[in-house]
Amino acid sequence: MSNHDRPGPGHHHRHDSVQPDWEVLGPDLERGAELYTPLYEQAAAWLRAAATGAAGPGTGGVRRVLDIGSGPGVVSCLLARAFPDAEVVAVDATEAxxxxxxxxxxxxxxxxRVHTQLAEVPAGLDALGGADLIWSSRALHHVGDQRAAVAALAGHLRPGGLLAIAEGGLAPRFLPRDPGIGRPGLQSRLDAAGEEWFTEMRAALPDAADETEDWPAFLADAGLRAPCTRSFLLDLPAPLSADARAHLVATVTRAREMYGDRLDEDDRSTLARLTDPEDAAGLVRRPDAFFLSAQTVHTARAQ
Structure with a gap:
C-alpha cells in the first residue's frame, strides 16, 4: 500500500503478476510522492482546519495520527508538520x-514523532490503537471489501476523531491530445486499458465486493457523521523539472509493462518512443510534457 499506487501513469500499483521489488521501486515511489507535495500540503491544511475547528468534542487536540498505507512516508512527514503536537504512525505492509x-x-x-508500524489492512489493524486523525491514500482499493475496511478504520477513531480517505479523482494528464507521434488520443486509450486492468485486479481480490464505490456512504455506514468531500489539484505546467520527467518516464514504463498488451501495436510503439531517453519525442526531451492531476478526499467524524 502506498500513497501513489493508483493504476495509470503517475502511480505505481502493487497488484500485478510479479510481486514488485520495493527496494528497486522505492526511490521512484518516494520521488512520485514528493511530486505531489503541493497537492498534499493543500489537503493537510484542509484537514488541520477541519480537525481543529469547532465541529465537536475532541476536535481541538490532534495528538495521534495514523497514515494507513504510508509507503515511503512522504505524507506521514507532511502530517507531522501540519499537526506539530501529534505522534504520526506510518503504517504499511512493506518493510522496505x-x-x-x-x-x-x-x-x-x-x-x-514519526514512527512506523508493519501491518496489513484490514487484518493487521488491531495493534494500532486509537487516533484523532486517520489518513489513508490510495490504499483501500487494495482491499476486497472496501466498506468493511472503512468500518475497521473508523473503529480506531477516538471520540470526535476524523477519518480521511483519499480515493478517486482524475487520472494524470501529461501530453497533448495529439503528441505528434502515433495516433491522437493515446492518453485516453491508456486510461481505458488501465481501468480494465484495475477492474480485473479488484475482482480477483479476496472477499471482493461488487458494489458502488460510494465513499461517503461507506463512511456513514461506519457510524461516522458530518461527511465532506473535496478535491485537490496538482498542476505542473511545461516545461517539467528533471525529477518530474524521470518519475513520469518510470511510471509510464510501469504502465506499459502492466497493461500495455491491451493496446495495439501502434500505441505500444508510441509508448516505447515516449520512454526512450534518446528520442526527441520522448518525455525526457519534449518541451510540452506537463503533469495535471486531481485527488479526491472524503472525510467524516466519529461521534
Missing part, C-alpha cells in the same frame, strides 16, 4: 518502504 519512511523522518528532524 517503512525503512524509507524512518530515514526520511530522521533527515527532516521528525524522527521523535
Amino acid at each position: 518502504l517503512l525503512e524509507r519512511a524512518r530515514d526520511r523522518a530522521g533527515r527532516l528532524a521528525l524522527g521523535d
Whole structure:
C-alpha cells in the first residue's frame, strides 16, 4: 500500500503478476510522492482546519495520527508538520518502504514523532490503537471489501476523531491530445486499458465486493457523521523539472509493462518512443510534457 499506487501513469500499483521489488521501486515511489507535495500540503491544511475547528468534542487536540498505507512516508512527514503536537504512525505492509519512511523522518528532524508500524489492512489493524486523525491514500482499493475496511478504520477513531480517505479523482494528464507521434488520443486509450486492468485486479481480490464505490456512504455506514468531500489539484505546467520527467518516464514504463498488451501495436510503439531517453519525442526531451492531476478526499467524524 502506498500513497501513489493508483493504476495509470503517475502511480505505481502493487497488484500485478510479479510481486514488485520495493527496494528497486522505492526511490521512484518516494520521488512520485514528493511530486505531489503541493497537492498534499493543500489537503493537510484542509484537514488541520477541519480537525481543529469547532465541529465537536475532541476536535481541538490532534495528538495521534495514523497514515494507513504510508509507503515511503512522504505524507506521514507532511502530517507531522501540519499537526506539530501529534505522534504520526506510518503504517504499511512493506518493510522496505517503512525503512524509507524512518530515514526520511530522521533527515527532516521528525524522527521523535514519526514512527512506523508493519501491518496489513484490514487484518493487521488491531495493534494500532486509537487516533484523532486517520489518513489513508490510495490504499483501500487494495482491499476486497472496501466498506468493511472503512468500518475497521473508523473503529480506531477516538471520540470526535476524523477519518480521511483519499480515493478517486482524475487520472494524470501529461501530453497533448495529439503528441505528434502515433495516433491522437493515446492518453485516453491508456486510461481505458488501465481501468480494465484495475477492474480485473479488484475482482480477483479476496472477499471482493461488487458494489458502488460510494465513499461517503461507506463512511456513514461506519457510524461516522458530518461527511465532506473535496478535491485537490496538482498542476505542473511545461516545461517539467528533471525529477518530474524521470518519475513520469518510470511510471509510464510501469504502465506499459502492466497493461500495455491491451493496446495495439501502434500505441505500444508510441509508448516505447515516449520512454526512450534518446528520442526527441520522448518525455525526457519534449518541451510540452506537463503533469495535471486531481485527488479526491472524503472525510467524516466519529461521534
